[in-house]
Amino acid sequence: MVDYSLLAGQAAGLLSGEPDPLANLANFAAFVFSELPEINWAGFYFARSNGDLVLGPFAGRPACTRLPMGRGVCGAASTSMATLVVDDVDAFADHIVCDSASRSEMVVPIVADGRAVAVFDIDAPMLARFDAADKAGIEALVAIVAPFAVRLADVLAVPATTR
Ligand code: SME
Secondary structure (H helix, E strand, C coil): CCHHHHHHHHHHHHHHHHHHHHHHHHHHHHHHHHHCCCCCEEEEEEECCCEEEEEEEEECCCCCCEEEEHHHHHHHHHHHHCCCCCCCCCCCCCCCCHHHHCCCEEEEEECCCCCEEEEEEEHHHHHHHHHHHHHHHHHHHHHHHHHHHHHHHHHHHCCHCCC
C-alpha cells in the first residue's frame, strides 16, 4: 500500500528551494518513477502551439516524442481536462504504443487558463494498476508540481527568436 501523504510531503520537499521549472519537473518524474511500485514510465508531455503534445521530462525507457493533437490516452485526457485511467490499454482504441510492455495507464492533465498546458502520464506493465486511491494520490502529487509545469509551458510559448 503506497502512503501517498508521505510521498506528497517528500515531493514538496524535493521541489522546495529550487525555482527552475525544468529541473523540478525532471526530478518529479524521477521521484514518481522510483517511488511507485509496478510502473514502467512516468513523465510529462507539453501542449505546443499546433496542439501536439511533445515529450518533456520523464523517467523510464525512451518514449514517443510527439503525440498528435487529441490523440492517444494523453490527448483524450488533455481534451477532456480530466484524469483518465485506462485499465487495459489494448481495449482503448486510440492508445498510442510507446512501449509494448505497458498494460495500463493513467494521465493527469495540468490545466491553466481553461486549457491543458501539459499532462503527466504514468504507464504500468500490469493490467488495472491504478485504483481509486492511486488516482487520488497521484492527482495530489501532480497538484504539487503543477505550478512548475505551468511556468515551463509559459517559457515554451515564447517564440525562440525573442528569448
Ligand atoms: N500511451 C500514451 C502515449 C505516451 S506513452 O505511454 C509514454 C497515449 O496513448 O497517449
